[in-house]
Amino acid sequence: MLKSLPTLETALAHRSIRRFKNEAIPADVLATIIQAGQMASTSSYMQNVSIIRVTDIEKRKKIRQICANAYQGKMGHAYVEHCAEFLVFCLDAKRHLQLAPDAQVDWTEVLLIGAIDTGILAQNVLLTAESLGLGGVYIGSLRNDIQGVADILSIPQGVVPLFGMCLGYPDQETNQRPRLPANIIVSENTYQAAPEEALKIYDDVVKTYYKERSNLDLSWSDQIRNNLCTEVRPGILPFLQKQGFAKR
Incomplete structure (x- = not known):
């Protein structure tokens, strides 16, 4: 069994990490982290989450371009490209449709269940990773072009890439x-x-x-205005409906 920090200590110490050492995560450590994620609660035992581990550097570069905000010619989000592990967490109803082709996954409630389950599983992953000495950061900005990410990762109908996560050994101290x-x-x-x-x-x-x-x-109210007093990724709803969700 791997040695980990206590849960309370880990949760209270959380910080987002965006700079990582050039050090791979051992296979047994990553497997344990994923297993801990799978043990998260799941509504009605649907287990409607998939994780895509992106190891192809060219795919990472393309996703980074989607995530990054170019500023004076500089592209951010380098951690998407250079972290030890980049995981994409997906709401997944495709397995359900394989087993029950008449499953009514187009109800908005099904979308909510899947999104909630995905978040719960991912937080188990991050908390476990941090307890084992790793750091990480969520990457919601891949939804800047959700169709582009789906194309890069060959995501089929019935699956939605909700967010990414960078994991690795921290190479920074943050407040x-x-x-x-x-x-x-x-x-x-x-x-x-x-x-x-x-x-x-x-x-x-x-x-x-x-x-x-x-x-x-910068204040919190400034961040709220910056994020919510404008269009908020208007391409999301058409993509969800194309994938078979949120039609009623």
Whole structure:
């Protein structure tokens, strides 16, 4: 049995890692990480998740181009190309259709179940990896061109690539980004909206964090506006429907 850190210590120490040592993950370690992922809870025992391990460097380069935001001619997301392991987590109903061709996977609830299961499994993977001394980061930006990723990875109908994950041995020390206070996200018995003053205080905490870390003038509310006050990947719904999901 591999030696790992305690669960609580691992969870509380989480940081996203984007720089990795040039060191492979041993096969037994990776196998254990995947096994731990598979032991995650799954709705109605559907097990509707697949993982694509991308080892082909040319495929990684193409996915990096989809993920990266070019800035002054510089392309980011180098970690997609250079991490020890790049995994793509997919909602997968194809196996269900193989066994039951009349399965009604086009209900929106089926999409939700698959997305939830995929997230649960992936978090098991990342938590286990971190407990074994690895670091990682989720890559949602592959959905910048979800059809392009599907083409690169030969993904068939009934399968949706939801996000990627870079894994490897950390080659950086990073600070934790401050989370919302628990009393903002936890309500009792009925939903309680966050107090405006509490949100303002948290906004200032985040602004101070970014100023000290990267000398950026950036708050949490700025990030919300940057991400949600514009189109949000409008190609997603047509792709989902083409793959057989979210039609009703």
